[in-house]
Amino acid sequence: MTATQDRPALEIGKDRRRKEDQRLITGRTRWTDNFQLPGMLHLAMVRSPYAHAKILNVSTDEAKASLNVVTVLTGADVADEQGGLPNAWAITTDQITPNHPSIAVDRVAFAGEIVAVVVARSAAAARDAAELVDVDYEELPAAIDLKEAAEDKVLAHPDLGTNKSAFWQFDSAGAGTGGSIDEAIDKARTDGIVIEREYRQQRLIPAFMEPRSVVVDPTSEQITMWSATQNPHILRFLLAAVLGVSESKIRVIAPDVGGGFGGKLQVTPEEFITFMAARRLGKPCKYTETRSESLMAAHHGRDQWQKLTLAATKDGRVTGLKVDLIADLGAYVALVGGGVPVLGAFMFNSIYKFEAYQFNCQTVLTNKTWTDAYRGAGRPEATFGIERIMDELAAELGVDPLEIREKNWIRNDEFPFTTVCGMEYDSGNYEAATAKAKEIFGYDALRAEQKQRRESGDPVQLGIGVSTFTEMCGLAPSRVLGSLNYGAGGWESASIRMLPTGKVEVVTGSSAHGQGHETAWSQIVADRLGVAFEDVEVLHGDTQIAAKGMDTYGSRSLVVGGEALVLAADKVIEKAKPIAAHLLECSVDDIEFSAGRFGVKGTDQGLAIGEIALATFAAHNLPDGIEPTLDSDATYDPIAFSFPHGTHLCAVEIDTETGGLTMRKYACVDDIGNIINPLIVAGQVHGGLVQGIAQALWEEAVHDEAGTLVSASFVDYLVPTAADTISFDIDHTTSPSTTNTLGTKGVGEAGTIASTPAVVNAVVDAIRHFGVNDVRMPCTPQRIYKAIHSHDVAESGGDPTAGAAAAQFDPQDTADRTEGDVQ
Amino acid sequence: MTKIEVTVDGEKVSDDVEPRMLLVQYLREKLGKTGTVIGCDTSNCGACTVHLDGRSVKSCNVLAVQADGHEVTTIEGLAKNGELHPMQAAFRECHALQCGFCTPGMIMQSVDLLNENPNPTEGEIRAGIEGNLCRCTGYHNIVKAVQHAAGGAS
Numbered sequence: 005m006t007a008t009q010d011r012p013a014l015e016i017g018k019d020r021r022r023k024e025d026q027r028l029i030t031g032r033t034r035w036t037d038n039f040q041l042p043g044m045l046h047l048a049m050v051r052s053p054y055a056h057a058k059i060l061n062v063s064t065d066e067a068k069a070s071l072n073v074v075t076v077l078t079g080a081d082v083a084d085e086q087g088g089l090p091n092a093w094a095i096t097t098d099q100i101t102p103n104h105p106s107i108a109v110d111r112v113a114f115a116g117e118i119v120a121v122v123v124a125r126s127a128a129a130a131r132d133a134a135e136l137v138d139v140d141y142e143e144l145p146a147a148i149d150l151k152e153a154a155e156d157k158v159l160a161h162p163d164l165g166t167n168k169s170a171f172w173q174f175d176s177a178g179a180g181t182g183g184s185i186d187e188a189i190d191k192a193r194t195d196g197i198v199i200e201r202e203y204r205q206q207r208l209i210p211a212f213m214e215p216r217s218v219v220v221d222p223t224s225e226q227i228t229m230w231s232a233t234q235n236p237h238i239l240r241f242l243l244a245a246v247l248g249v250s251e252s253k254i255r256v257i258a259p260d261v262g263g264g265f266g267g268k269l270q271v272t273p274e275e276f277i278t279f280m281a282a283r284r285l286g287k288p289c290k291y292t293e294t295r296s297e298s299l300m301a302a303h304h305g306r307d308q309w310q311k312l313t314l315a316a317t318k319d320g321r322v323t324g325l326k327v328d329l330i331a332d333l334g335a336y337v338a339l340v341g342g343g344v345p346v347l348g349a350f351m352f353n354s355i356y357k358f359e360a361y362q363f364n365c366q367t368v369l370t371n372k373t374w375t376d377a378y379r380g381a382g383r384p385e386a387t388f389g390i391e392r393i394m395d396e397l398a399a400e401l402g403v404d405p406l407e408i409r410e411k412n413w414i415r416n417d418e419f420p421f422t423t424v425c426g427m428e429y430d431s432g433n434y435e436a437a438t439a440k441a442k443e444i445f446g447y448d449a450l451r452a453e454q455k456q457r458r459e460s461g462d463p464v465q466l467g468i469g470v471s472t473f474t475e476m477c478g479l480a481p482s483r484v485l486g487s488l489n490y491g492a493g494g495w496e497s498a499s500i501r502m503l504p505t506g507k508v509e510v511v512t513g514s515s516a517h518g519q520g521h522e523t524a525w526s527q528i529v530a531d532r533l534g535v536a537f538e539d540v541e542v543l544h545g546d547t548q549i550a551a552k553g554m555d556t557y558g559s560r561s562l563v564v565g566g567e568a569l570v571l572a573a574d575k576v577i578e579k580a581k582p583i584a585a586h587l588l589e590c591s592v593d594d595i596e597f598s599a600g601r602f603g604v605k606g607t608d609q610g611l612a613i614g615e616i617a618l619a620t621f622a623a624h625n626l627p628d629g630i631e632p633t634l635d636s637d638a639t640y641d642p643i644a645f646s647f648p649h650g651t652h653l654c655a656v657e658i659d660t661e662t663g664g665l666t667m668r669k670y671a672c673v674d675d676i677g678n679i680i681n682p683l684i685v686a687g688q689v690h691g692g693l694v695q696g697i698a699q700a701l702w703e704e705a706v707h708d709e710a711g712t713l714v715s716a717s718f719v720d721y722l723v724p725t726a727a728d729t730i731s732f733d734i735d736h737t738t739s740p741s742t743t744n745t746l747g748t749k750g751v752g753e754a755g756t757i758a759s760t761p762a763v764v765n766a767v768v769d770a771i772r773h774f775g776v777n778d779v780r781m782p783c784t785p786q787r788i789y790k791a792i793h794s795h796d797v798a799e800s801g802g803d804p805t806a807g808a809a810a811a812q813f814d815p816q817d818t819a820d821r822t823e824g825d826v827q
Numbered sequence: 828m829t830k831i832e833v834t835v836d837g838e839k840v841s842d843d844v845e846p847r848m849l850l851v852q853y854l855r856e857k858l859g860k861t862g863t864v865i866g867c868d869t870s871n872c873g874a875c876t877v878h879l880d881g882r883s884v885k886s887c888n889v890l891a892v893q894a895d896g897h898e899v900t901t902i903e904g905l906a907k908n909g910e911l912h913p914m915q916a917a918f919r920e921c922h923a924l925q926c927g928f929c930t931p932g933m934i935m936q937s938v939d940l941l942n943e944n945p946n947p948t949e950g951e952i953r954a955g956i957e958g959n960l961c962r963c964t965g966y967h968n969i970v971k972a973v974q975h976a977a978g979g980a981s
Contacts, residue, residue, distance in 0.1 A: 025919040028912070028927030029934065031862015031902035128845075133898050212864050213874060213928040213962050262864075263927030263962050295867035518926030655866035683922045687964055691925065694965030718871035720959065726966040728955040731949065755965075 015527035036217035049797025052112035057141035079109035092491035093343035106273035113335035116300035188324025192315035214262020220282035261517035266377035277397035305378020324360035334374035347382030391761035445671035467770025471762035477750035478646030479558035496569035497552035504621035513553020514565035532573035534600020559750025571638035650674035663789030668722025692755020700763035836858035836904025851868030854892035876932035902918035904954035923972035
């Protein structure tokens with residue numbers, strides 16, 4: 005074959021600068037809050053200050069009489085119309101799911117819930133008048149503490165009779181994928197090692213930088229909604245399903261969306277309310293939340309207690325793991341809410357060969373902000389649990405934590421490997437990733453320094469943390485989702501339109517909000533069709549343009565949406581072949597496609613794909629019976645989850661005199677299969693790492709005893725700054741996926757999933773010689789200091805620091821005021 | 828209502844504004860300068876950072892009336908004659924943005940940082956952009972971009 009051409013080498017693998025950036029760095033952006041439409045009205049929400057209360061009366065007269073106020077809506081006003089916000093994943097068929105009205109009607113179940121909505125001619129007027137809405141509440145006892153709620157001490161929804169929403173179990177013996185966990189634990193109690201730990205996954209807030217915003221224009225035949233959402237397609241479907249509006253009458257646009265991290269996959273009360281208000285008033289309506297509202301009422305993440313029981317032989321071979329979780333749903337079961345812990349169910353066994361495994365999860369309703377997916381969703385919790393307890397096993401045996409992992413992990417020559425959960429891991433090389441990570445990190449030198457500091461009694465101790473993780477992402481095979489009672493499929497859609505000028509429009513059902521799909525998709529299509537990167541235009545995020553889609557979450561866009569692109573491109577090529585053969589006067593069998601050119605085998609004859617596109621557009625000379633278009637659609641349903649993995653190593657210095665922590669070094673080697681754009685991948689890893697590190701060290705959503713979120717601003721909710729963080733050493737090994745054609749694996753959540761246990765393992769490693777085997781997240785200096793001194797009184801007989809000298813210590817450890825009866 | 832006259836991105840504008848109107852609201856709502864965005868309500872996030880008489884300010888922390896008679900530069904006025912400012916080019920080159928929401932403020936702050944300290948260390952860069960939050964990048968590539976713009980990057 006003669007290779008054409010003026011195209012450079014393959015696009016896939018190149019560190020292309022992003023197509024998205026030009027407008028973002030010049031301020032030429034289209035955030036939802038930027039939209040101004042003629043006659044547009046603005047909404048402000050009146051939110052409950054109480055976690056649990058009856059609504060006795062909502063007095064709106066004064067607000068309605070205010071200048072420039074158009075109307076005030078209460079729950080009673082829309083009670084017949086609003087329906088309930090959807091839960092798309094009842095994890096059991098008998099799950100208890102409270103009705104979730106967009107505007108509370110007679111009772112509020114968390115502080116921040118909407119009780120009335122002011123619509124006015126300006127945002128300022130709406131907000132001013134919201135202050136004038138007078139609500140009479142009768143406060144009810146609130147279920148705040150997760151452990152107490154799980155015991156039904158106070159009911160979050162009294163009419164339901166219980167806080168227990170659903171109990172979900174996976175048992176390897178029952179599933180036929182492994183042995184009996186009880187037998188494994190009993191045996192280990194007799195002649196092996198049993199390690200039991202309880203870990204807290206604190207409550208987190210996704211804290212995307214763009215506050216949520218929604219605009220609804222009801223003035224055309226189709227009602228158009230712009231929303232800062234990850235899920236325009238799912239949102240459109242659910243608006244129609246809940247409100248009884250024909251889906252064909254709704255158009256949803258996700259314009260520029262400023263981050264999501266799972267936080268914008270929710271279908272929200274604010275979207276439904278703005279839709280209802282616009283429809284009632286016949287005018288465009290806008291609602292943009294304040295940051296405080298966002299932190300209080302947009303869904304939170306994590307919030308679990310994990311009890312783990314690990315059984316092992318005396319030489320450190322793990323024989324079984326039992327997991328007992330309780331997971332806080334908050335006040336309502338959110339869109340995917342109850343399913344989040346289930347996404348971790350298949351990952352506690354991680355990269356290891358366990359003989360027996362059992363996962364038990366109880367989801368619990370409380371009177372706190374609802375919870376749902378936050379970057380990693382279920383898998384960070386699982387990875388944290390297993391990677392923390394593997395370190396505990398190593399400590400028990402007095403061996404290096406990497407040694408205990410190697411003893412138990414799946415060897416490279418054992419892939420593909422079916423786990424104790426029945427998941428088939430397609431490919432991986434834990435040995436290679438670990439070896440590379442150790443080298444980059446300087447593992448042996450740091451261990452030597454740690455030993456030296458330990459022996460010399462250095463007040464600054466060094467801790468080294470390990471996390472060898474895998475995860476399942478790329479949600480997901482539709483049949484598997486169906487078997488888990490999930491409400492939707494996991495396919496993705498793509499269309500390729502060959503324009504007569506030879507340019508290419510790619511329509512994707514993925515909905516990027518920072519991931520760089522426009523760039524990466526262009527690279528994939530450029531290679532597949534042999535066209536220039538610059539000639540590919542990627543269109544997304546508008547249901548009128550990208551009619552079909554399953555949107556962006558769960559590290560699915562590339563491994564699912566990318567494969568749809570490949571299928572669509574291949575269809576274009578197949579459609580072009582008979583036309584090329586006709587024009588070149590040869591048999592279709594003699595046509596070979598390579599690098600954008602349809603050539604005739606054994607000759608130098610050929611036509612570029614752009615020439616075929618123009619000829620097809622003109623349609624003057626096409627073979628009989630051939631449709632005059634090359635445009636193609638494809639929908640791809642994956643056959644398997646994606647299983648990226650990696651080895652993360654973290655070194656921290658801890659000042660044992662103050663509890664102060666400094667991160668010294670962080671190195672990781674992620675194996676995500678083939679890489680489309682290394683620059684974008686690095687960005688995903690860096691950002692993921694910091695979110696995971698932030699869980700370990702800084703972030704926590706704190707509700708007080710009354711259920712008020714006290715970390716409801718960026719003053720109190722500690723999203724890290726540049727000054728808190730360090731630069732990272734990242735690299736990759738490559739074990740291409742064998743379940744998709746591009747050989748890719750998901751990367752969007754990997755850093756967040758892997759990093760949290762690496763950091764906490766480093767913290768514990770630095771101070772384990774003080775008798776410490778855990779520090780609760782976030783590992784604040786106070787908690788570290790207290791852990792170091794937790795044995796002081798018993799050992800020295802001295803008095804604990806008391807009185808004024810102890811003033812800086814909060815005896816209740818109020819970084820988490822909802823901790824139950826903890827260790 | 829108070830009448831103000833401001834030079835924004837090189838152009839003189841004049842409006843009657845409520846005394847309580849914030850500069851960022853004035854830029855977005857009255858002038859359509861939506862490149863500057865609002866990310867919080869406690870002046871923590873820095874997404875709204877602009878230059879007031881050449882120095883960075885969080886425009887949610889300045890009243891529109893305080894800008895009367897002064898000069899404001901936003902992200903939309905940073906490129907000159909179609910040429911990106913070196914800091915904008917560095918952000919693109921170093922992949923220092925993902926969703927891009929913090930980017931206008933981050934770039935404006937970084938420009939101010941280099942104006943004051945043309946050759947900052949990594950630590951000085953990190954301290955210098957501490958008032959601007961980013962949730963996507965982990966700051967790694969933002970730091971690199973500032974180094975790149977300073978000419979110190981490899």
